[in-house]
Amino acid sequence: MINASPYVFRWLESDQDIDSAFDLMHELRNELTRDTFVLTVRAIASTNGYRLVGGFSDAKLISLAGVHHNHGLSRGSHLRVDDLVVTKACRGGGAGRAMLQFVAREAKRLGIPALLLDARDEAKPFYSKLGFAYRHSTPCAVLVDQLLA
Structure with a gap:
């Protein structure tokens, strides 16, 4: 557990911890269902090392990030940040910045x-203020069945 006042960050490792993060993650990923959430997180973790970190204020979970180490020819070694979310009531108060600083310390x-x-387009100004910049083309996606049709 690491304290970056006024927030405390810790890895959510037990099934109970992961399940307790569902409501907050659902604010970002509303297609998720509670009955499969823990199993889905565990399955992703087993394939790429994905881990959830929770940010707490006054012992209440207010931010989450999913992270995993990745290494590729085009981008080199990096810590991939997925699923960063701050509860609506706490946005704009520094919790997102503090979470990314925690993740950066972990990467270091x-x-x-x-x-x-x-x-997402609406989040780009936030990331730009923190120094994130587009260094490569924006990733694109296609559904496999659509491509094979």
Whole structure:
């Protein structure tokens, strides 16, 4: 557990911890269902090392981020930040910045030189203020069945 006043950050490792994060994650990923949430997080973790970190204020979970280490030819070694969310009531108060600073400290501790994330259009100004910049083309996606049709 790390304290970056006024927030406390800790890895959510038990099934109970992961389940307790569902309501906050659902604010960002409303397609998720509670009955499969823990199993889904565990499945992703087993394939790429995904971990959830929770940010707490007064012992209440107010922010989450899913992270995993990635290494590729085009982007090199980086800590991938997925699923960053701050509860609506706490947005604009520094919790998102504090979460990313926690993740950056973790990357530095692991010897990983960069963070990488995808941003929704409405979140881009927030990330830009923190120094995030587009260094490569924006990732694109297609459904496999659509491509094979």
